[in-house]
Amino acid sequence: MIPLPVAEIAAITGGTLIAGHQAPGSGIPDSNSESGIPEISTYAAPAAGAIVTGPVVIDSRLAVPGALFAALPGERVDGHDYAAAAVRNGAAAILAARPLPEAGVPVVVVTDVTLALGTLARAVLGRLPNATVVGITGSSGKTSTKDLTAQVVERIGPTIAPEGSLNNEIGLPLTVLRADETTRYLILEMSARGIGHIAYLTGIAPPRIGAVLNVGRAHAGEFGSIDAVAKAKGELVEALPPGTAGPAGSAGGVAVLNADDPNVAAMAARTQARVVTTSAGRAGLEPRADADVRATGLTLDDLGRASFTLHALGGSAPVRLTLHGGHHVANALAAAAVAAELGLEVAAIAEALSAATTRSKKRMELHERRDGVLVINDAYNANPDSTRAAIEALAHLTRNGRRGFAVLGYMAELGDIAAESHEEAGRLAARAGAAVVVAVGAEAAPVLDGARATEGWQGEAIAAPDQRAAVAALRNRLRPGDVVLVKASKAAGLWEVADGLLAEDDQ
Ligand SMILES: Nc1ncnc2c1ncn2[C@@H]1O[C@H](COP(=O)(O)OP(=O)(O)OP(=O)(O)O)[C@@H](O)[C@H]1O
Ligand SMILES: [Mg+2]
Numbered sequence: 001m002i003p004l005p006v007a008e009i010a011a012i013t014g015g016t017l018i019a020g021h022q023a024p025g026s027g028i029p030d031s032n033s034e035s036g037i038p039e040i041s042t043y044a045a046p047a048a049g050a051i052v053t054g055p056v057v058i059d060s061r062l063a064v065p066g067a068l069f070a071a072l073p074g075e076r077v078d079g080h081d082y083a084a085a086a087v088r089n090g091a092a093a094i095l096a097a098r099p100l101p102e103a104g105v106p107v108v109v110v111t112d113v114t115l116a117l118g119t120l121a122r123a124v125l126g127r128l129p130n131a132t133v134v135g136i137t138g139s140s141g142k143t144s145t146k147d148l149t150a151q152v153v154e155r156i157g158p159t160i161a162p163e164g165s166l167n168n169e170i171g172l173p174l175t176v177l178r179a180d181e182t183t184r185y186l187i188l189e190m191s192a193r194g195i196g197h198i199a200y201l202t203g204i205a206p207p208r209i210g211a212v213l214n215v216g217r218a219h220a221g222e223f224g225s226i227d228a229v230a231k232a233k234g235e236l237v238e239a240l241p242p243g244t245a246g247p248a249g250s251a252g253g254v255a256v257l258n259a260d261d262p263n264v265a266a267m268a269a270r271t272q273a274r275v276v277t278t279s280a281g282r283a284g285l286e287p288r289a290d291a292d293v294r295a296t297g298l299t300l301d302d303l304g305r306a307s308f309t310l311h312a313l314g315g316s317a318p319v320r321l322t323l324h325g326g327h328h329v330a331n332a333l334a335a336a337a338v339a340a341e342l343g344l345e346v347a348a349i350a351e352a353l354s355a356a357t358t359r360s361k362k363r364m365e366l367h368e369r370r371d372g373v374l375v376i377n378d379a380y381n382a383n384p385d386s387t388r389a390a391i392e393a394l395a396h397l398t399r400n401g402r403r404g405f406a407v408l409g410y411m412a413e414l415g416d417i418a419a420e421s422h423e424e425a426g427r428l429a430a431r432a433g434a435a436v437v438v439a440v441g442a443e444a445a446p447v448l449d450g451a452r453a454t455e456g457w458q459g460e461a462i463a464a465p466d467q468r469a470a471v472a473a474l475r476n477r478l479r480p481g482d483v484v485l486v487k488a489s490k491a492a493g494l495w496e497v498a499d500g501l502l503a504e505d506d507q
Helices: 006-013 079-088 113-126 142-153 171-176 197-204 226-233 262-270 328-341 346-355 384-397 415-431 446-452 467-475 495-505
Strands: 016-018 068-070 093-096 107-109 132-137 185-189 209-212 254-258 274-279 293-300 305-312 315-324 365-368 374-378 404-408 436-440 460-464 483-487
Touching: 006 016, 006 093, 006 107, 006 113, 068 079, 068 113, 079 093, 093 113, 113 171, 113 197, 132 142, 132 197, 142 185, 142 328, 142 346, 171 185, 171 197, 197 226, 209 328, 226 262, 254 262, 254 328, 274 328, 293 328, 305 328, 305 346, 315 328, 315 346, 328 346, 365 495, 374 384, 374 495, 384 404, 384 415, 384 483, 404 415, 404 467, 415 436, 415 446, 436 446, 436 467, 446 460, 460 467, 467 495, 483 495
Parallel strands: 068 093, 093 107, 132 185, 132 209, 209 254, 254 274, 274 293, 374 483, 404 436, 404 483, 436 460
Antiparallel strands: 016 107, 293 305, 305 315, 365 374
């Protein structure tokens, strides 16, 4: 973060600065304020001159000397109650929605802390003209693509990318605020749960390059329709500056669009930026020959890791991903297209993609138990499209006779399509030849209906009321060589099943 005096933070956010008590023994006269709250006009000068050196944190446990603690109202807890803890950990100032007289450090009081974070991030970025912002959105794969892109781009300059999935109106400004004068690239994940969300994020961090991965059924309940999802995701390319004609690497806006997804390809009409298309091919089809960045000769090894030839910038080079699942090829192509625009050569891109590893947990994480049971922990999150991708990976891993177990939990936020989507997941698992399908939790029950209704499926359908029951049901069924996919939305907490299965290994 660039160092900022608290007074400047107040000016930027339009907040009121309430200075904290001066340090004991600082020799500055005490306040005459009757309320006991030191007034800025009386002796606050030293505190008001306090400088925040960062980071900006919303979790008091992450505060360190020089940090700015932003007190956010949470669903269960109120950040204001943790201000004192943040100060104990060294926070130099607090951004809050109400005065905190006991804080002992300067407090900038604003009407809306979340909006103030955005305003602050926008202002900080405005002072960093050398930083290029890359925005990544899509229904599935944002974090994976962000991690891949960062691992390629950081080879050519200091790069900031969020930890995990910090992709909303809070996480994005927190990430931007980590940047300083040395930052060359900001690789930002941008998520939407409604219309206008991505427009808001691009207002905080105006991207020069924007990549849209796919338009799927994630959050279908909130959006109401696929068209609404497309409208929301397309706000990213609408925010891009006009492109300049010319080869890759030319200045100006660049929209990286997945040509394999018609809803994404159609976004070309919604941007002034130069359009760069990607194509990984799909369902056994060769990639589109007219795409700017392509993968040909795709093969998956025994653990579902993709090898392919990357075509970009008029050249080609071999890539061998360490990530599991064919769906990561599309993500890798988006990363490659971004990197090509930022000036990397195709060979360097291919090499960096091949070296890239999973930075964010619980996404297609493979663990082999000592008894040879392979556990795929993909329980970070789920929607119908990422569930399909995971089941395709399970099918691939079991194609040589291994038995597949699909342990599927609730997929959240699907609204009207919830029942049919769970049924479809069960059907896909059955068609993929799963020997056992386990539905964890009552809300996932339609999974079993889908599996049972699949013609010719002879596997076993098990309803497990919770994670523990799922582990118990699997205990005596698993044999060496079996492959277990564990997948559900975050809310279902199914990583406990994966953890439980792996813990059995230690006994
Ligand atoms: N291109 C893709 N198509 C389908 N599924 C994908 C794709 N990329 C990743 N996934 C799967 O989707 C799940 C979430 O991946 P990831 O965290 O990268 O996505 P995300 O878009 O950041 O999700 P979130 O909206 O939760 O932030 C994982 O199970 C991952 O394997
Ligand atoms: Mg994410």
